[in-house]
Amino acid sequence: MPAMSPIIEVRDLKKNYGTVEAVKGISFSIEKGQTFGFLGPNGAGKSTTIKMLTTLLAPTAGTIRIDGSDPGKDPHAVRSTLGIVFQDPSLDDDLTARENMEMHGLLYGVPRSERRRRIAELLEFVDLADRRDDYVRKFSGGMKRRLEIARGLLHRPRIIFLDEPTLGLDPQTRNLMWAYLGKLKQDDGITIFFTTHYMDEADRNADTIAVIDHGSIIASGTPEDLKRSTHKHSLEDAFLELTGRDIRDESASGNERMRMIGRARGR
Amino acid sequence: MLRTVYVMWLREVKKFLRSPSRIVAALAQPLFYLLALGYGLGGVFKAAGQGSYVQFLVPGIVGMTIVFTSIFNGMQVIWDRQFGFMKETLVAPVPRSGIMLGRTLGGATVATLQGLVVLGLTLALGFQPHTWVLVPPAIGVMFLVAAVYSALGIIVASHLSDMQGFQFVVNFLVMPMFFLSGALFPLSESPFALRAVAAFDPLSYGVDGMRILLSNISHFGETADVTVLSVVAALLLGLGSYRFAAMEA
Numbered sequence: 001m002p003a004m005s006p007i008i009e010v011r012d013l014k015k016n017y018g019t020v021e022a023v024k025g026i027s028f029s030i031e032k033g034q035t036f037g038f039l040g041p042n043g044a045g046k047s048t049t050i051k052m053l054t055t056l057l058a059p060t061a062g063t064i065r066i067d068g069s070d071p072g073k074d075p076h077a078v079r080s081t082l083g084i085v086f087q088d089p090s091l092d093d094d095l096t097a098r099e100n101m102e103m104h105g106l107l108y109g110v111p112r113s114e115r116r117r118r119i120a121e122l123l124e125f126v127d128l129a130d131r132r133d134d135y136v137r138k139f140s141g142g143m144k145r146r147l148e149i150a151r152g153l154l155h156r157p158r159i160i161f162l163d164e165p166t167l168g169l170d171p172q173t174r175n176l177m178w179a180y181l182g183k184l185k186q187d188d189g190i191t192i193f194f195t196t197h198y199m200d201e202a203d204r205n206a207d208t209i210a211v212i213d214h215g216s217i218i219a220s221g222t223p224e225d226l227k228r229s230t231h232k233h234s235l236e237d238a239f240l241e242l243t244g245r246d247i248r249d250e251s252a253s254g255n256e257r258m259r260m261i262g263r264a265r266g267r
Numbered sequence: 268m269l270r271t272v273y274v275m276w277l278r279e280v281k282k283f284l285r286s287p288s289r290i291v292a293a294l295a296q297p298l299f300y301l302l303a304l305g306y307g308l309g310g311v312f313k314a315a316g317q318g319s320y321v322q323f324l325v326p327g328i329v330g331m332t333i334v335f336t337s338i339f340n341g342m343q344v345i346w347d348r349q350f351g352f353m354k355e356t357l358v359a360p361v362p363r364s365g366i367m368l369g370r371t372l373g374g375a376t377v378a379t380l381q382g383l384v385v386l387g388l389t390l391a392l393g394f395q396p397h398t399w400v401l402v403p404p405a406i407g408v409m410f411l412v413a414a415v416y417s418a419l420g421i422i423v424a425s426h427l428s429d430m431q432g433f434q435f436v437v438n439f440l441v442m443p444m445f446f447l448s449g450a451l452f453p454l455s456e457s458p459f460a461l462r463a464v465a466a467f468d469p470l471s472y473g474v475d476g477m478r479i480l481l482s483n484i485s486h487f488g489e490t491a492d493v494t495v496l497s498v499v500a501a502l503l504l505g506l507g508s509y510r511f512a513a514m515e516a
Contacts, residue, residue: 057515090353091355107360
């Protein structure tokens with residue numbers, strides 16, 4: 001296969017929080033149209049890396065190129081190339097499903113007629129068409145997730161970031177989502193960057209994988225490469241071999257605490 | 268830019284119109300002030316030769332309503348940060364100044380509407396505008412006050428990590444600004460020290476601006492009021508845009 005220039009290129013990327021090194025100088029690149037699985041235990045540095053790639057966090061050191069642009073220098077260009085499904089919900093609960101979609105379309109400058117058509121089509125795809133005028137606060141976790149996936153695809157991004165997108169989704173929806181992403185990959189050449197804790201999902205869908213632990217990338221390659229190099233039959237065993245069997249606790253962040261308070265208050 | 272402002276504005280207004288209980292709940296405090304102070308102290312005020320206290324007080328109460336609604340609305344920024352919606356706007360390819368301006372104008376619209384509801388209530392309770400012709404420009408001043416405090420609320424909220432700081436803001440920022448503004452008493456008759464402090468409180472100019480138009484009672488003068496409010500609003504909008512540009516999630 002002829003070498004293409006990578007659509008995402010990361011060199012020696014570092015992020016320190018005070019004296020804590022969350023990301024310790026990682027490098028990787030992703031070719032256009034590839035599905036890249038970014039795996040690692042809780043607290044390994046996945047979310048921090050994603051925040052830096054998506055212009056939400058300034059790196060301490062290192063370089064990032066997203067479709068030729070630097071998120072630090074030209075965030076606007078980077079933002080218009082990306083679709084993002086965050087790990088935490090980021091919908092407006094006080095608006096309806098369609099209003100959340102409309103707002104996204106307006107922010108990303110999708111022309112009105114296309115916006116209407118895409119919203120109808122995507123809500124149909126995630127099976128929320130008949131709930132489109134319901135407030136999001138009435139939605140279950142899985143429904144919110146589906147809506148966020150639909151929203152992330154609304155503006156036809158060149159790259160989609162999916163941070164644990166299938167958390168809380170049933171196998172039907174999960175398969176449907178990957179089938180749809182596969183179609184986008186084929187038709188539009190969309191590049192997919194995803195994280196997951198389901199190793200079978202990574203094995204089935206990723207073209208290449210990088211495993212991050214304690215802020216460093218400790219292995220990368222195709223799922224087959226990882227299994228071969230660790231002499232394991234499943235990616236799950238390979239992953240455990242690479243990252244060990246210790247259970248990682250993520251300290252509850254301020255955000256999580258707030259969400260708990262919010263839930264207690266019935267928001 | 269315009270699109271961004273429109274989206275953020277529309278969101279605030281939609282949410283406001285969908286919570287009638289919030290609109291009604293926000294009537295209680297101004298109503299108590301009007302009844303207890305307006306009618307309770309009315310006799311003393313008149314005996315002191317200052318005319319009708321209700322005529323004097325209503326612009327102050329409308330100002331209070333606007334300040335509280337604006338600041339509270341600005342505090343929604345904290346919720347949006349905690350519940351993730353802020354990220355959705357921060358990763359969108361839109362200017363940060365547009366987000367700030369849209370949120371501010373949305374909050375200001377909401378607070379002005381709430382102020383109008385209170386003004387309507389005072390009309391039912393006996394308040395008489397000095398002349399109806401000057402009510403529309405008075406609404407313009409209400410909007411300026413609302414813009415100043417919406418922007419201030421957003422900026423303050425952007426510095427807070429959770430809602431626990433909110434009570435602090437109310438006690439140490441909103442209450443002093445309200446009580447020192449001349450909303451409740453004539454600044455012209457106050458000691459020099461109080462007048463000096465009030466001169467640094469944007470709400471003093473807001474209340475004065477409304478009072479001139481609604482009740483024909485002046486302290487700073489309309490030109491000074493509108494100028495100060497406009498300049499402060501512009502400064503806060505600039506500061507807020509800068510805050511949004513620097514915000515990390």
